[in-house]
Amino acid sequence: MVAGSNLLKYSQAICESKAFSYFCKDVRGKRFSHACLFVTPDTAIKDSLIKLVCAEIFCDNSPACLSCPDCRRVINRSHPDIHYFPASGAKITVGDIDALVSEINIMSYSGDERIFVIDCAETMQPASQNKLLKTLEDAPENSVIMLFASTDAGLLPTVKSRVKTFWLAPFTAEQIGRELPPSAPLGVAAMARGSITAAKKALSDPDYARMEAQIFGMLPNLSGSRDIPRFAAEVFAYSQKLDEYLKLLASFLTDILYFKARGGEFVLNKSRISDIIKAEAQFSVSALILINDYIVHCLERLTYYGNAQAVVDGLLLYIAEVKNKCR
Numbered sequence: 001m002v003a004g005s006n007l008l009k010y011s012q013a014i015c016e017s018k019a020f021s022y023f024c025k026d027v028r029g030k031r032f033s034h035a036c037l038f039v040t041p042d043t044a045i046k047d048s049l050i051k052l053v054c055a056e057i058f059c060d061n062s063p064a065c066l067s068c069p070d071c072r073r074v075i076n077r078s079h080p081d082i083h084y085f086p087a088s089g090a091k092i093t094v095g096d097i098d099a100l101v102s103e104i105n106i107m108s109y110s111g112d113e114r115i116f117v118i119d120c121a122e123t124m125q126p127a128s129q130n131k132l133l134k135t136l137e138d139a140p141e142n143s144v145i146m147l148f149a150s151t152d153a154g155l156l157p158t159v160k161s162r163v164k165t166f167w168l169a170p171f172t173a174e175q176i177g178r179e180l181p182p183s184a185p186l187g188v189a190a191m192a193r194g195s196i197t198a199a200k201k202a203l204s205d206p207d208y209a210r211m212e213a214q215i216f217g218m219l220p221n222l223s224g225s226r227d228i229p230r231f232a233a234e235v236f237a238y239s240q241k242l243d244e245y246l247k248l249l250a251s252f253l254t255d256i257l258y259f260k261a262r263g264g265e266f267v268l269n270k271s272r273i274s275d276i277i278k279a280e281a282q283f284s285v286s287a288l289i290l291i292n293d294y295i296v297h298c299l300e301r302l303t304y305y306g307n308a309q310a311v312v313d314g315l316l317l318y319i320a321e322v323k324n325k326c327r
């Protein structure tokens with residue numbers, strides 16, 4: 001457990017990440033780059049990530065204690081030596097970069113390190129990025145520029161080559177489960193495939209429980225082509241979130257596989273154990289593996305061709321066939 005981790009949401013998961021520990025190592029060794037980029041598509045954790053990065057720089061302890069006056073100011077966003085951009089809204093404007101460039105040349109409040117946080121860095125237009133380049137290259141001593149982005153796709157190669165990049169890898173189902181309320185079904189953590197943001201979104205979605213019930217109603221009863229129209233209509237009710245439905249289905253199939261291979265102890269979604277046992281009796285290990293591979297193929301088809309009805313029909317037919325063939 002990280003010191004003070006109860007003071008900041010998601011801090012335990014972030015501190016356990018390789019990206020963050022490499023950064024801390026750099027800070028401890030006083031050799032951290034004065035221009036860094038943190039990339040995570042997991043937007044729910046970004047606020048805490050920014051605070052942990054700043055606290056690590058200002059706190060005398062390592063890992064940051066999150067309770068000393070400096071850490072408290074970082075957490076409350078009231079530290080006089082941290083400058084946040086965008087000044088308002090969720091997009092970096094040319095005006096933000098102009099303000100940053102002029103502020104960075106003003107003397108620091110305490111003479112200590114100053115941090116310039118650029119959040120939503122992926123929203124910077126090329127003109128803003130070009131303006132930032134010179135400052136990234138030779139920022140005044142004691143000034144640190146920290147960029148945070150959900151993707152680096154829109155960043156110019158010239159910007160990327162001037163920052164040290166830290167990629168936050170997907171979190172494990174266990175780490176995600178820890179960040180959810182105790183009442184949350186563990187299947188949510190598995191379905192979220194590494195993203196705390198996706199898990200939170202699923203939890204607040206009333207369709208999640210309905211999809212779960214539909215899947216466990218369908219798996220034991222989908223036996224042949226005559227069953228397909230009925231179940232296809234049920235699945236198609238979620239055509240707007242078919243990718244989430246497919247990921248949820250894959251997470252339950254994985255759970256059934258865990259149950260077959262290792263018994264109930266390793267099942268993530270323990271609240272569904274009786275449904276898992278019911279489905280387990282009807283699927284062989286090879287059928288479960290084949291269907292999960294097919295779901296990956298379905299997700300690709302949805303991305304590139306987009307015919308949801310054809311994807312659903314194809315998937316149900318495949319499940320029925322493989323279920324019978326691999327018996």
Ligand SMILES: [Zn+2]
Pocket residue numbers: 059060061064065066067068069070071072
């Ligand atoms: Zn501290």
